[in-house]
Amino acid sequence: MRPAILVVLLAIVAAGTWYYHLQRTTSNGETMAVYYAKLDGNSLGDLRVSLRPRQPDESVAEHRHNTVLYAAVEAVAGPPNDIKAIRFPPGTRVRSVDIDGSTATIDLSKEVEQQAGGSFGENGEFKALVYTVTGIRGINAVQVTVDGARLETLPGGHLELDQPLHRSDW
Amino acid sequence: MNWINRFIDRTGSRVALFALALGVPALALPASADAPMNAFYRGQTIAFSHVSSAPGGTAIGVDDPGFQSLLRSTGALLTWKSGERYILITTSVPTVVSFALGDRRYDVGPISLTASFAPFERGNEAYLPLNEVLHALDLAPRQDGAVMVLQPQLASLDVRQQSNRVILLARAGAPLHPRVVEQNVSAVTYAFDGVGTTLSGSRQIGAGGVSTVQIENTGAVRNPTTLVTIGLQPGTIVEAPQNNGERDVVLAFRGNAPPPQTVGEVSPTPEPAPPSENGSTAGSSSASGPALVSAVTVQPSAGGVTVAIAVTSNAVYEWHRLRDPDNRFWVDIKDAQLQGPAIDTATSTSLSTGAPSPLVSVRARQDDPTTVRIALSLVGPKSIGVTPSATGLLLEIGEDDVANAPRSGSGSIGTVLSETEPNPVPVTPAPLDNSSSEFGSTNETGWKFGPRSHYLATNPRLIVIDPGHGGSDTGAERGGLKEADITLDMARRLRDILIARGWQVKLTRNSDVDVYAANDSARDELQARVNLANNTGARLFVSIHANAYINSGPYGTTCYISKPDDVAFARIVEAHLAADGTKDDGIVKSHLYVTLHTRMPAVLVETAFLSNPGDYALLASSAWRQKVVQEIADGIGQYAREYPVSDQPAQ
Numbered sequence: 001m002r003p004a005i006l007v008v009l010l011a012i013v014a015a016g017t018w019y020y021h022l023q024r025t026t027s028n029g030e031t032m033a034v035y036y037a038k039l040d041g042n043s044l045g046d047l048r049v050s051l052r053p054r055q056p057d058e059s060v061a062e063h064r065h066n067t068v069l070y071a072a073v074e075a076v077a078g079p080p081n082d083i084k085a086i087r088f089p090p091g092t093r094v095r096s097v098d099i100d101g102s103t104a105t106i107d108l109s110k111e112v113e114q115q116a117g118g119s120f121g122e123n124g125e126f127k128a129l130v131y132t133v134t135g136i137r138g139i140n141a142v143q144v145t146v147d148g149a150r151l152e153t154l155p156g157g158h159l160e161l162d163q164p165l166h167r168s169d170w
Numbered sequence: 171m172n173w174i175n176r177f178i179d180r181t182g183s184r185v186a187l188f189a190l191a192l193g194v195p196a197l198a199l200p201a202s203a204d205a206p207m208n209a210f211y212r213g214q215t216i217a218f219s220h221v222s223s224a225p226g227g228t229a230i231g232v233d234d235p236g237f238q239s240l241l242r243s244t245g246a247l248l249t250w251k252s253g254e255r256y257i258l259i260t261t262s263v264p265t266v267v268s269f270a271l272g273d274r275r276y277d278v279g280p281i282s283l284t285a286s287f288a289p290f291e292r293g294n295e296a297y298l299p300l301n302e303v304l305h306a307l308d309l310a311p312r313q314d315g316a317v318m319v320l321q322p323q324l325a326s327l328d329v330r331q332q333s334n335r336v337i338l339l340a341r342a343g344a345p346l347h348p349r350v351v352e353q354n355v356s357a358v359t360y361a362f363d364g365v366g367t368t369l370s371g372s373r374q375i376g377a378g379g380v381s382t383v384q385i386e387n388t389g390a391v392r393n394p395t396t397l398v399t400i401g402l403q404p405g406t407i408v409e410a411p412q413n414n415g416e417r418d419v420v421l422a423f424r425g426n427a428p429p430p431q432t433v434g435e436v437s438p439t440p441e442p443a444p445p446s447e448n449g450s451t452a453g454s455s456s457a458s459g460p461a462l463v464s465a466v467t468v469q470p471s472a473g474g475v476t477v478a479i480a481v482t483s484n485a486v487y488e489w490h491r492l493r494d495p496d497n498r499f500w501v502d503i504k505d506a507q508l509q510g511p512a513i514d515t516a517t518s519t520s521l522s523t524g525a526p527s528p529l530v531s532v533r534a535r536q537d538d539p540t541t542v543r544i545a546l547s548l549v550g551p552k553s554i555g556v557t558p559s560a561t562g563l564l565l566e567i568g569e570d571d572v573a574n575a576p577r578s579g580s581g582s583i584g585t586v587l588s589e590t591e592p593n594p595v596p597v598t599p600a601p602l603d604n605s606s607s608e609f610g611s612t613n614e615t616g617w618k619f620g621p622r623s624h625y626l627a628t629n630p631r632l633i634v635i636d637p638g639h640g641g642s643d644t645g646a647e648r649g650g651l652k653e654a655d656i657t658l659d660m661a662r663r664l665r666d667i668l669i670a671r672g673w674q675v676k677l678t679r680n681s682d683v684d685v686y687a688a689n690d691s692a693r694d695e696l697q698a699r700v701n702l703a704n705n706t707g708a709r710l711f712v713s714i715h716a717n718a719y720i721n722s723g724p725y726g727t728t729c730y731i732s733k734p735d736d737v738a739f740a741r742i743v744e745a746h747l748a749a750d751g752t753k754d755d756g757i758v759k760s761h762l763y764v765t766l767h768t769r770m771p772a773v774l775v776e777t778a779f780l781s782n783p784g785d786y787a788l789l790a791s792s793a794w795r796q797k798v799v800q801e802i803a804d805g806i807g808q809y810a811r812e813y814p815v816s817d818q819p820a821q
Contacts, residue, residue, distance in 0.1 A: 031280065039724055040755060040756075041724065041726075041728055041755055041758055042755070042756060042758045047279070047280070048280055049277065049279050049280050050268075050277040050279075050280055050281065050282045052256075052268065052270055052273065052275060052277060055255075055270070055272065055273060058255065062255065066254075066256045066270075069249070069254070069256055069258070070256060070258060070268055073249050073258045073260060073266055074266050076260075077264040078264060079264075080264065080265065080418075081263065081264070081414040081415035081418050082339055082414050082418060084723070086719075087720070089720065091247075093247055093249060094249055096251070116646065116718040116719045116720045116781060117645055117646025117647070117653065117717075117718035117780070117781075118646055118715070118716070118717030118718040118719060118776055118780075119717060119728070119730055119760065119774065120717045120719050120724060120728070120776065120779070121718075121719055121720065123730070123760045123762075126761075127760070151692075152691055152693035153692035153693070153696070155692070156643045156644075156645060156692075157692060158715075158760075158762045158763065159760065159761050159762055160761055160763040160766060160767075162693070165761060167618075168618040168619075169759075169761040170617075170759055170760060
């Protein structure tokens with residue numbers, strides 16, 4: 001019988017340790033990666049930011065919505081100025097987000113249309129946004145809209161925007 | 171780049187800090203206010219009318235015109251609409267400050283903090299804790315007689331080492347335009363006008379020709395000036411200050427001594443510089459050595475006492491408090507070493523007022539080999555605010571007792587960067603340098619494609635060349651050069667070479683026109699170009715463009731692709747373009763319309779940047795344009811040889 005008692009004791013200890021770590025993880029909170037496109041025009045860097053835990057009165061769907069909003073705002077903000085990164089045009093804001101299945105629609109303000117003119121900026125900006133938002137569990141595509149309207153491309157732009165963007169597009 | 175000091179220490183010694191603390195003016199806003207209030211900010215008076223009292227502070231409505239004007243003036247954006255729980259402020263740093271209705275927790279980038287009260291909604295308007303918002307905007311409320319002044323603060327002054335160069339990165343709550351007020355061989359003093367600071371003090375550096383950094387707050391409350399004096403070693407070169415953004419500036423110095431192996435070896439100072447922190451995550455500093463807890467100081471504040479813990483680099487902390495009546499509190503700084511002997515300070519009376527202090531004693535010791543514990547003994551269940559600061563950690567102890575105070579918490583000190591730029595991209599071009607492996611490499615490892623199309627060209631002798639933009643869309647435009655003109659010129663040159671080599675060529679446009687119709691939609695315009703290639707069964711598609719960016723930094727040639735069939739073609743074209751005279755930025759997979767929707771192998775060549783002076787000169791040169799299209803033509807020829815179809819033209 002002794003080995004059986006030992007196994008039970010070990011199981012209790014293991015469960016206790018697991019619970020302890022779970023509690024610690026929860027209290028310390030989760031983080032997520034916010035990606036930014038580096039000035040080589042291709043590779044990504046990332047910063048980690050804290051994620052607010054779900055509140056008792058917040059549904060799972062609402063929490064996902066809120067997390068996507070936060071992630072999109074972080075991605076559009078970009079890293080601190082001392083980090084060299086491809087940045088959205090100044091003043092670009094996230095107007096709203098909407099989630100349908102695994103696609104997040106992110107509505108940006110008109111300022112995003114003030115592009116410098118080349119593929120470089122557009123490519124880096126949207127790659128960073130899509131990588132950041134699709135880092136959230138359950139989201140695998142990002143539909144970009146501008147001032148509430150779906151666009152084929154930005155004016156004079158190069159990137160196709162009227163279909164949801166995926167990580168695999170890069 | 172090595173981190174020397176993540177932060178400048180608040181003070182050189184505890185004695186000095188105690189003396190300094192007496193002169194610190196009252197900090198906090200009125201504990202509650204229902205009436206409208208005015209505040210002075212950088213020469214203007216801002217009226218706050220959507221003001222509400224809240225437990226522990228003043229709440230400001232997000233629709234308040236004064237508050238919105240303040241956000242605009244500080245370059246911040248607020249994201250919120252009724253029905254949303256999250257209220258997000260993007261500062262000019264940029265950093266995102268995340269508040270949520272009903273939750274006292276707020277996040278500043280990677281750091282979680284606790285506000286004095288939870289944001290709330292009233293009449294379809296969200297109200298935020300004003301003190302916390304001001305702090306996030308690097309503004310400090312200061313009293314000037316009866317007037318409240320929102321004084322921009324020098325929020326941080328980070329010191330970094332790059333070989334024998336030291337850079338100081340200053341960030342503040344107002345535009346930073348440093349003015350040299352004094353310069354001689356042994357020191358240079360910069361004045362930051364309009365900016366106050368609580369970072370006063372001095373620190374040894376001992377690298378990159380910089381011996382010391384001293385910070386001093388001068389001027390009036392409304393017109394503060396912060397003086398930063400850099401002590402220089404003989405022969406140090408002082409570089410001109412450069413702004414990253416409006417509110418952050420880089421001061422750089424270059425020593426003439428050989429690059430030090432480590433800072434400590436060069437300058438054994440009483441306060442040795444902390445270990446390098448390049449790119450590490452807070453709390454994982456053990457890879458490069460622990461953070462140092464260099465001072466623990468106590469100062470009176472408006473509502474009680476503040477304990478400032480100076481920590482020299484990124485670190486994780488965890489705090490606990492015992493339940494009343496055993497009112498002990500402690501905070502553990504992880505992966506840290508206490509510098510100097512253990513500290514035990516009794517603080518029986520408040521330093522400024524003589525009133526009984528809420529704090530009985532402060533002790534600091536090395537609790538275990540990797541943890542520094544700072545323990546406080548309190549006279550009752552006092553409120554304690556735990557806030558990471560520019561210099562470490564602040565414990566703000568209130569005079570009032572609180573019921574059911576939180577018993578534990580944790581957080582991190584310092585900016586958490588998983589990656590910093592090890593080699594900043596040069597802002598001036600090096601036209602003959604093709605050797606940069608970092609930027610010349612093509613990061614192909616992450617590419618994912620759908621299935622190959624097995625496209626068969628019905629007209630295998632035909633190449634379609636697409637001069638980007640044209641007509642109502644000029645593309646990028648700089649200094650009189652229009653992208654649409656450059657691309658048409660290059661397309662015609664490429665056509666002539668290819669025809670001479672036996673190819674058939676179609677241009678999507680042969681004049682300055684829209685391909686589909688004037689002022690057409692982007693889809694119609696780009697699809698018309700794609701159709702021309704798809705409908706003619708062309709062998710290859712080449713779209714010619716000129717790149718541009720919002721600043722002059724980026725330069726080089728980039729080949730964009732979208733489909734699996736594009737890869738081999740782009741590799742060969744890129745190889746030929748590698749010596750075109752500007753940098754080779756490699757192949758980038760993207761979601762560009764024309765490469766995505768053409769059925770044949772396609773590449774969109776962004777030949778060079780109109781926004782970069784060196785690249786601009788190349789684009790303006792007809793000889794260079796001829797050279798580039800020659801290289802593209804050579805690439806087309808090589809591709810045709812390596813990937814033959816039955817009736818390809820003889821090359």
